[in-house]
Amino acid sequence: MALIFSISSCDAQKRVPKKTQQTTQQPTTPIESDIQRQIREEKEQLELDKIRNERAMLQIKQEQAEAALREQAIFEAGTRKLLIPCTKEALELEKNNQMAAQGMSTGKERQELALKDANRVAIAELMTRFVGVIKNGIEDYTKDTDTKNLSRVQEAQLEGLCINVCEKAINEYFKPACREFVQDKKGTYGCYVAIYVSTNKVLDEIDKALEVAEVDVDKAMFRKRLQAELDAQSRKEQEAKQADLERLKALQSQANE
Secondary structure (H helix, E strand, O other), rough: OHHHHHHHHHHHHHHOOOOOOOOOOOOOOOOOOOHHHHHHHHHHHHHHHHHHHHHHHHHHHHHHHHHHHHHHOOOOOOOOOOOOHHHHHHHHOOOOOOEEEEEEEEOOHHHHHHEEEHHHHHHHHHHHHHHHHHHHHHHHHHHHOOOOOHHHHHHHHHHHHHHHHHOOOOOOOOEEEEEEEEEEEOOOOOEEEEEEEEEHHHHHHHHHHHHHHHHOOHHHHHHHHHHHHHHHHHHHHHHHHHHHHHHHHHHHHHHOO
16 A cells, blocks of 8 residues: 555656746846936926926016006007007117017016016017027028038027027127106006117127037038028018008107197
């Protein structure tokens, strides 16, 4: 009996399959190089800056529209305003190699706050125009067969650099040409301004920044493309503002009769 049990036990051991040892491979995470990390971080920062700029521009436009509505409410029923202060100066200052803008603000507790807000609105208008010039200039530059093609990351870096430099240059070099304050019956202040900036000075600052950052672009060709965009935009603005100026003069003539 002992022999039979030993054989049966041995036979059972033969019938039990051995468990195969399975090795689980852990997924490997690709190692990010310093250059890849820098490119990723710069792309993320540019996207964040773009969102912030878009939100700021939208807020400024909303505030400008609200200011215009408040200004209309100041005037009594039946009256009509023929001339917004500093309009004539803003129209006349639009020239070659010079960009002009008009700003307004109302409902401020102090004159300095009204002036600061009006300047901010005017500067935002100049920035909006320059951003369009920069975007179109980069697009024209990349399409030029005589220049080195830029990757999307390089284009984004170039655009972000130019926009930041442009904003600083406008804030540094803009000059006031007209400044008028008003006070409503509630005692709050409003301000109207006309400002202008030399486009050559802005382009000079972009050239300096590209040199310091060692951006791999043909600086002379890139400036040529930006200047061409500025010239095209300036012609359109001058034509439109000249028509506005003629209408303004006609209104002034009628008011003086």
